[in-house]
Amino acid sequence: MTGCKMKPHHDMGGDSAGPIMPDKPDDPIFAKPWHKRVLGLTVAGGAMGAWSIDTSRFWRENLPKADYQSFSYYEKWLAALTNLFVARGFVTREEIINGLPSGPKQPLHAAALGADRVLAMLAAGAKASRPEIAKPLFQEGQKVRTRLPDATKRQMPGHTRLPHYAADKIGVILFYHGHHVLPNSNAHFLGECPEPLYSVEFSSADLWPDGHAGDVVIVDCWQSYLEPMT
Amino acid sequence: MPHDHHDEDAHSLLPSEPALRVKALETILVQKGLIDPAAVDAIIDRYEHHIGPQIGAGLIARAWSDPAFKAQLVNNTDGILSDLGFGGRQGEHIVVVENTPDCHNLVVCTLCSCYPWPVLGVPPAWYKSDAYRSRAVREPRQVLAEFGVIIPPEQKIRVWDSTAEIRYLVLPMQPAQSRGLDESELASWVNRNAMIGTGLPQPPAKT
Numbered sequence: 001m002t003g004c005k006m007k008p009h010h011d012m013g014g015d016s017a018g019p020i021m022p023d024k025p026d027d028p029i030f031a032k033p034w035h036k037r038v039l040g041l042t043v044a045g046g047a048m049g050a051w052s053i054d055t056s057r058f059w060r061e062n063l064p065k066a067d068y069q070s071f072s073y074y075e076k077w078l079a080a081l082t083n084l085f086v087a088r089g090f091v092t093r094e095e096i097i098n099g100l101p102s103g104p105k106q107p108l109h110a111a112a113l114g115a116d117r118v119l120a121m122l123a124a125g126a127k128a129s130r131p132e133i134a135k136p137l138f139q140e141g142q143k144v145r146t147r148l149p150d151a152t153k154r155q156m157p158g159h160t161r162l163p164h165y166a167a168d169k170i171g172v173i174l175f176y177h178g179h180h181v182l183p184n185s186n187a188h189f190l191g192e193c194p195e196p197l198y199s200v201e202f203s204s205a206d207l208w209p210d211g212h213a214g215d216v217v218i219v220d221c222w223q224s225y226l227e228p229m230t
Numbered sequence: 231m232p233h234d235h236h237d238e239d240a241h242s243l244l245p246s247e248p249a250l251r252v253k254a255l256e257t258i259l260v261q262k263g264l265i266d267p268a269a270v271d272a273i274i275d276r277y278e279h280h281i282g283p284q285i286g287a288g289l290i291a292r293a294w295s296d297p298a299f300k301a302q303l304v305n306n307t308d309g310i311l312s313d314l315g316f317g318g319r320q321g322e323h324i325v326v327v328e329n330t331p332d333c334h335n336l337v338v339c340t341l342c343s344c345y346p347w348p349v350l351g352v353p354p355a356w357y358k359s360d361a362y363r364s365r366a367v368r369e370p371r372q373v374l375a376e377f378g379v380i381i382p383p384e385q386k387i388r389v390w391d392s393t394a395e396i397r398y399l400v401l402p403m404q405p406a407q408s409r410g411l412d413e414s415e416l417a418s419w420v421n422r423n424a425m426i427g428t429g430l431p432q433p434p435a436k437t
Contacts, residue, residue: 109262
């Protein structure tokens with residue numbers, strides 16, 4: 001597949017942007033009442049186990065550019081959640097258009113998150129680490145080169161967690177975190193494909209023409225994002 | 231082309247006003263038995279009233295007061311958080327990064343808005359903003375200045391871009407003026423931004 005070489009709109013590290021607007025100590029946690037509803041629906045929907053957090057991220061970043069750029073944070077969550085429920089066959093487009101389900105009220109789905117399970121679900125989380133299936137290729141302190149984001153994708157358009165600003169750059173392995181689920185695969189229901197995960201340190205001066213000497217940026221990279229330096 | 235179908239994305243079929251859009255989706259999901267509205271209420275309650283930066287502040291204050299605890303927090307983070315009941319969703323793999331006179335740490339997620347929820351709660355709007363996500367990796371010193379934090383040129387900045395499921399929590403330096411205070415007093419010096427790296431510990435506001 002051609003195209004998709006451009007930096008996707010969600011991958012914004014290093015872009016020029018305006019001032020940051022820090023909040024005030026007494027600002028509410030949720031600016032609007034519907035924000036918290038979106039958060040609750042998204043977490044509860046995810047707890048059904050019909051898609052992973054990688055899939056959710058892919059659907060948010062894969063929203064049309066105009067929507068991604070104009071939507072507020074929780075609008076992106078809401079749009080992606082709606083599209084996922086439809087894409088996974090739980091809800092039909094007609095139901096969304098009509099604003100009503102096509103049939104009578106249903107009992108709670110077997111996979112749905114009941115209120116009695118919320119505390120345990122939040123406390124347990126979902127670990128991304130998996131048993132080590134092979135020795136890591138790289139050692140702490142070793143120099144590596146990052147690949148291009150598209151080269152790490154399993155399909156187009158696809159999901160990767162390698163940002164463009166850190167692509168095709170030389171960095172140093174800072175930590176090895178064990179094997180973690182590979183989002184590039186898992187986001188598309190292609191399996192967890194666990195891989196060694198590393199924190200890779202880059203010199204700011206190597207990343208940016210105006211980088212401050214001595215400063216560094218650390219990016220977590222799966223092994224398939226990296227090539228050895230010969 | 232992969233994006234051609236987007237005009238027909240299901241989300242575009244919802245009402246245009248966001249509050250109505252949420253209500254429309256929730257109505258359908260509840261009627262179909264896919265969502266228990268009481269579970270949604272319970273999730274909101276946790277993040278609105280229970281899980282927040284006071285948890286992280288308590289950990290930092292204890293680390294300042296107790297060197298053995300600090301060593302555990304830094305070296306066995308997930309184990310100690312689990313023992314204390316502070317692990318969980320979006321904090322399954324936490325790494326504590328310690329500020330020193332030589333090094334200041336700053337946390338960002340350029341690709342979305344990953345954040346250590348179990349110890350800091352839900353992220354503030356600025357953390358999720360395009361401006362912070364864009365600029366923190368490239369010009370951290372200017373970004374910090376906008377938060378009122380000036381880092382001397384000789385102090386190195388490490389910016390942690392949360393691209394995987396590792397979540398970073400900054401362990402700030404204890405201010406000299408706070409030495410000798412007890413743990414609960416110290417916790418009031420630790421603000422949320424100090425644990426992201428966009429702030430420094432401050433004396434609590436006088437009441």
